[in-house]
Amino acid sequence: MTPIEAAPVLELRDVRAAYGRIEVLHGISLQVPAGKVVALLGPNGAGKTTALKVATGQHPATAGHVHVGGRHVNGCRPDALARLGVCTIPEGRGIFRNLTVRENLRMATYGGTSESVVLDRAFHRFPRLGDRRNQLAGTLSGGEQQMLAVARGLAVDPALLLIDELSMGLAPLIVAELYELVAAIAAEGVSVLVVEQFARTVLGVADLAVVMQHGNVVASGVPSDLQAELSAAYFGASA
Amino acid sequence: MRDLLTVLVLALSSGAIYALAASGLVVTYTTSGIFNFAHGAIAMFAAFMYWQLRSGDAWHLPAPVALLLVLGVFAPALGYAIDRLIMRRLHDASPITRIVVPIGLLVALIQLASVIWPPDRVNATLHLFFEKPKGSASNASATTLSIGGVHLTYHQVIVFVVALVVALALRLFLYRTRTGIAMRAVVDNRDLAALNGADADRVSSMSWALGSMLAALAGILIAPILALDQVQLTLLVINAYAVAMVGKLRSLPLTVVGALILGLAIESTKKYGNHLPHAFNWITVDTVPVLMLFIVLLVVPQDRESLIGAARDRTRVPMPTVAHAVLAGAGLVAAAVIVPSFVHGNALGSVGYGLALAIVALSLVPLIGFAGQISLAQLGFAGVGAVVMFKVGADGNPLALLAVIVVCAAVGALVALPVLRLRGLYLALATMAFALFLEKAVFTRFDKFKDGDGAIGRIRLPGLSLRSDRANLVVMAFVFAVIGVGVAELRRGPFGRRLQAMKDSPAACTTLGLDLTRTKLQIFALSSAIAGLGGALLGGWRGKAGPEQFSLLQGALPGLPLVLLAVVGGITAVAGALLGGLLLALMPLVGDAVPTIRNLMTVAPGLAGISLARNPSGAVAQMSDNVRALLFRRRRDDDSGADGEEPPDDLRARLVPELVGVGGPASAAELRALDDELGLSWGRCDGDPADQ
Ligand SMILES: Nc1ncnc2c1ncn2[C@@H]1O[C@H](COP(=O)(O)OP(=O)(O)O)[C@@H](O)[C@H]1O
Numbered sequence: 064m065t066p067i068e069a070a071p072v073l074e075l076r077d078v079r080a081a082y083g084r085i086e087v088l089h090g091i092s093l094q095v096p097a098g099k100v101v102a103l104l105g106p107n108g109a110g111k112t113t114a115l116k117v118a119t120g121q122h123p124a125t126a127g128h129v130h131v132g133g134r135h136v137n138g139c140r141p142d143a144l145a146r147l148g149v150c151t152i153p154e155g156r157g158i159f160r161n162l163t164v165r166e167n168l169r170m171a172t173y174g175g176t177s178e179s180v181v182l183d184r185a186f187h188r189f190p191r192l193g194d195r196r197n198q199l200a201g202t203l204s205g206g207e208q209q210m211l212a213v214a215r216g217l218a219v220d221p222a223l224l225l226i227d228e229l230s231m232g233l234a235p236l237i238v239a240e241l242y243e244l245v246a247a248i249a250a251e252g253v254s255v256l257v258v259e260q261f262a263r264t265v266l267g268v269a270d271l272a273v274v275m276q277h278g279n280v281v282a283s284g285v286p287s288d289l290q291a292e293l294s295a296a297y298f299g300a301s302a
Numbered sequence: 303m304r305d306l307l308t309v310l311v312l313a314l315s316s317g318a319i320y321a322l323a324a325s326g327l328v329v330t331y332t333t334s335g336i337f338n339f340a341h342g343a344i345a346m347f348a349a350f351m352y353w354q355l356r357s358g359d360a361w362h363l364p365a366p367v368a369l370l371l372v373l374g375v376f377a378p379a380l381g382y383a384i385d386r387l388i389m390r391r392l393h394d395a396s397p398i399t400r401i402v403v404p405i406g407l408l409v410a411l412i413q414l415a416s417v418i419w420p421p422d423r424v425n426a427t428l429h430l431f432f433e434k435p436k437g438s439a440s441n442a443s444a445t446t447l448s449i450g451g452v453h454l455t456y457h458q459v460i461v462f463v464v465a466l467v468v469a470l471a472l473r474l475f476l477y478r479t480r481t482g483i484a485m486r487a488v489v490d491n492r493d494l495a496a497l498n499g500a501d502a503d504r505v506s507s508m509s510w511a512l513g514s515m516l517a518a519l520a521g522i523l524i525a526p527i528l529a530l531d532q533v534q535l536t537l538l539v540i541n542a543y544a545v546a547m548v549g550k551l552r553s554l555p556l557t558v559v560g561a562l563i564l565g566l567a568i569e570s571t572k573k574y575g576n577h578l579p580h581a582f583n584w585i586t587v588d589t590v591p592v593l594m595l596f597i598v599l600l601v602v603p604q605d606r607e608s609l610i611g612a613a614r615d616r617t618r619v620p621m622p623t624v625a626h627a628v629l630a631g632a633g634l635v636a637a638a639v640i641v642p643s644f645v646h647g648n649a650l651g652s653v654g655y656g657l658a659l660a661i662v663a664l665s666l667v668p669l670i671g672f673a674g675q676i677s678l679a680q681l682g683f684a685g686v687g688a689v690v691m692f693k694v695g696a697d698g699n700p701l702a703l704l705a706v707i708v709v710c711a712a713v714g715a716l717v718a719l720p721v722l723r724l725r726g727l728y729l730a731l732a733t734m735a736f737a738l739f740l741e742k743a744v745f746t747r748f749d750k751f752k753d754g755d756g757a758i759g760r761i762r763l764p765g766l767s768l769r770s771d772r773a774n775l776v777v778m779a780f781v782f783a784v785i786g787v788g789v790a791e792l793r794r795g796p797f798g799r800r801l802q803a804m805k806d807s808p809a810a811c812t813t814l815g816l817d818l819t820r821t822k823l824q825i826f827a828l829s830s831a832i833a834g835l836g837g838a839l840l841g842g843w844r845g846k847a848g849p850e851q852f853s854l855l856q857g858a859l860p861g862l863p864l865v866l867l868a869v870v871g872g873i874t875a876v877a878g879a880l881l882g883g884l885l886l887a888l889m890p891l892v893g894d895a896v897p898t899i900r901n902l903m904t905v906a907p908g909l910a911g912i913s914l915a916r917n918p919s920g921a922v923a924q925m926s927d928n929v930r931a932l933l934f935r936r937r938r939d940d941d942s943g944a945d946g947e948e949p950p951d952d953l954r955a956r957l958v959p960e961l962v963g964v965g966g967p968a969s970a971a972e973l974r975a976l977d978d979e980l981g982l983s984w985g986r987c988d989g990d991p992a993d994q
Pocket residue numbers: 082087105106107108109110111112113114962966967968
């Protein structure tokens with residue numbers, strides 16, 4: 064692993080989590096160093112979304128520790144974490160379908176950024192959203208909806224950006240475009256954790272990668288070194 | 303021409319009241335996703351509160367102070383408390399729970415108000431605003447003003463202006479302020495709202511406070527025009543359901559349009575109603591709102607979001623073996639033989655009444671419990687049964703029961719036909735409209751019956767006297783037992799599986815080619831036939847019957863509490879229906895026996911309904927789970943296994959799959975609550991102190 068200078072912005076240590084009596088995270092550890100883009104990879108059902116939910120306070124850890132910016136945040140509520148600068152773009156479309164584009168962005172101002180700044184940044188980056196500011200978000204195309212979701216991450220200038228399967232259901236070209244944007248956000252010093260199923264999608268963007276399988280972290284390191292572990296994880300050979 | 307103008311102006315002013323009442327309903331629905339059945343009851347309660355503060359017979363505060371206290375303090379606090387204590391638990395509850403719990407609140411508030419302000423002792427009336435006190439010498443022009451030759455009271459003008467201001471202010475608030483936008487965002491996607499940093503709990507508390515304030519405002523403005531009466535006032539606001547439905551419970555402008563339509567319909571019925579041809583004499587001021595609700599529900603497309611967003615129903619359906627069911631039935635019949643030896647007079651009367659109600663409640667088990675189809679009209683169907691019995695079987699001819707079954711099944715299917723595509727809340731409201739229609743336009747058509755004096759004889763068989771209390775009780779127990787066994791058996795068969803499939807996923811059924819139309823018609827017909835039987839037997843037990851016994855809210859043992867208690871008993875279990883029916887009839891008895899808890903007993907059905915927010919599976923399921931957990935714990939102790947050991951496989955197989963709903967993500971707190979309820983919380987490692 065690459066040496067880490069400052070304290071990581073996000074750290075999960077030996078985290079376990081369960082749905083009812085069924086444990087789905089069996090003690091995972093991962094770090095997002097300051098200013099880096101970390102990819103969390105793994106096949107469907109590996110526990111990536113659950114790990115993200117533990118990190119954002121949406122799901123309780125049954126054991127282990129969650130640190131954000133060096134602070135112990137087990138049991139923190141998701142809205143409190145969000146106001147502290149953790150911006151999460153959840154799985155599926157992270158937008159309010161029955162609100163207009165503009166109202167969606169207005170909701171992003173709870174973090175403390177003023178409305179005019181949020182709108183400026185979002186519409187500057189995505190003029191297409193600006194044209195549709197009074198349209199209901201649910202009536203946008205899939206790509207535009209995901210743009211709106213990412214625009215939030217861009218506009219609020221978070222300390223930590225968490226993105227779950229940005230690529231889901233989108234054409235490769237749009238995905239590439241969106242990830243270019245994530246790279247741009249990261250270039251401004253934002254630490255990012257991106258969850259994806261396929262390494263290829265994020266290879267150009269991620270500094271580090273962590274591979275999960277069956278609720279365990281099975282490998283971590285520089286993305287290009289992880290091809291072997293990844294194919295093992297996907298094709299079922301035991302790691 | 304002049305008449306027309308009068309109607310128009312009056313329609314504007316009564317439409318304004320409905321708009322006001324309905325806008326509160328829309329606010330709570332759009333911001334919490336829960337249809338507040340108790341909206342009318344809150345309005346009623348606040349109006350009484352205002353009377354208490356304002357009236358010369360009570361505390362006699364000046365009007366502005368009283369208004370401020372009710373609208374600014376009491377109503378918001380009530381709404382806030384309702385959200386904190388009750389509605390907050392309903393976010394991922396099943397559709398039935400989300401409907402039944404607010405109905406519980408409605409019933410509880412009505413009963414509470416009649417405990418605090420007993421109608422027979424407190425003569426509460428509110429005056430119109432700016433009305434000159436009675437006795438003072440004043441001419442009419444001091445309290446009325448004339449617009450284009452139409453006389454209006456100042457009160458009517460105030461209502462109109464207030465409604466206008468409220469509509470505009472609401473629109474601005476919900477679309478222009480961040481808090482208003484957050485309210486809408488929380489309904490849209492609660493988790494995402496939290497990820498944005500909005501405190502979803504606080505936002506929804508605020509919306510309940512606001513909704514409650516609007517209800518209070520409507521109540522205070524309506525009460526002087528109508529009467530300050532617990533049930534009437536609540537029902538009047540139920541008229542607002544139709545109005546709010548025009549805007550699909552979401553759109554305030556359409557709600558205003560709906561209010562004007564209703565105002566116009568009511569005022570023109572008032573004016574021209576007696577010119578209607580005889581065949582249409584069921585169109586009266588009383589039935590117009592109900593008809594409008596029914597029609598609007600049929601015409602307006604269902605809100606798909608509200609259907610898709612609803613969590614799956616996780617209530618367990620117990621499957622007793624045939625032997626168990628028959629044994630339990632025999633036990634019930636035996637109990638009916640024995641009970642009259644110990645219980646007499648009034649108490650016995652209540653036991654029989656309760657058993658008849660249990661049969662009506664039993665009709666809900668296949669309908670709600672198995673098929674997931676909500677009906678609030680079962681006691682209405684029972685009334686139809688009683689009417690048929692009154693007409694053709696007043697002498698107790700058992701063949702008349704056949705007629706009851708046939709007619710009620712037909713009526714049930716007939717009702718189901720137009721509402722085939724309705725589900726959840728929409729179905730509940732449509733059946734409620736039908737129940738009110740029965741009550742106001744059908745039961746009142748039969749002489750004697752309409753006065754509560756429709757003689758109905760007890761069943762007699764040739765050569766067998768079944769007229770004694772004991773024999774009649776046994777007959778009812780027998781009928782309950784037979785239907786109960788049948789219902790339990792039904793659940794095991796192919797029809798039962800179809801019902802379950804319909805409950806779990808109507809969409810999947812359609813793709814699989816299951817014909818839901820027929821299934822739905824069949825289940826409605828079956829269920830109303832059972833209810834009708836219950837009604838016929840109920841009439842026989844009492845010897846006479848009338849609309850009083852079969853109304854939705856009025857009367858001693860009305861329909862809504864029956865649905866409540868059936869669901870509380872456990873709507874998926876036959877035993878739950880028995881418990882529900884008996885509870886409804888016996889609770890007042892307990893209150894009479896122990897006067898210190900009489901008031902508590904009065905409010906109990908509503909409170910029980912509210913308690914479902916905690917335990918949606920009902921009492922019977924809870925008890926059997928507790929017993930199971932106890933047995934399991936004992937077995938575990940015997941095994942001398944280490945603490946925290948996995949439960950034996952057979953038990954897990956029975957408990958776990960029902961526990962973890964596969965449909966949607968379950969919150970940790972919910973899963974924990976379920977585990978606690980089932981006694982499975984041992985060995986859990988609590989990693990989330992904030993959640994405790
Ligand atoms: N709400 C839930 N209830 C029960 N089990 C769940 C729930 N959500 C996810 N799981 C289970 O947890 C495991 C991990 O899921 P998830 O974190 O969504 O994986 P990923 O995001 O990697 O596809 C899976 O086996 C899944 O079935």
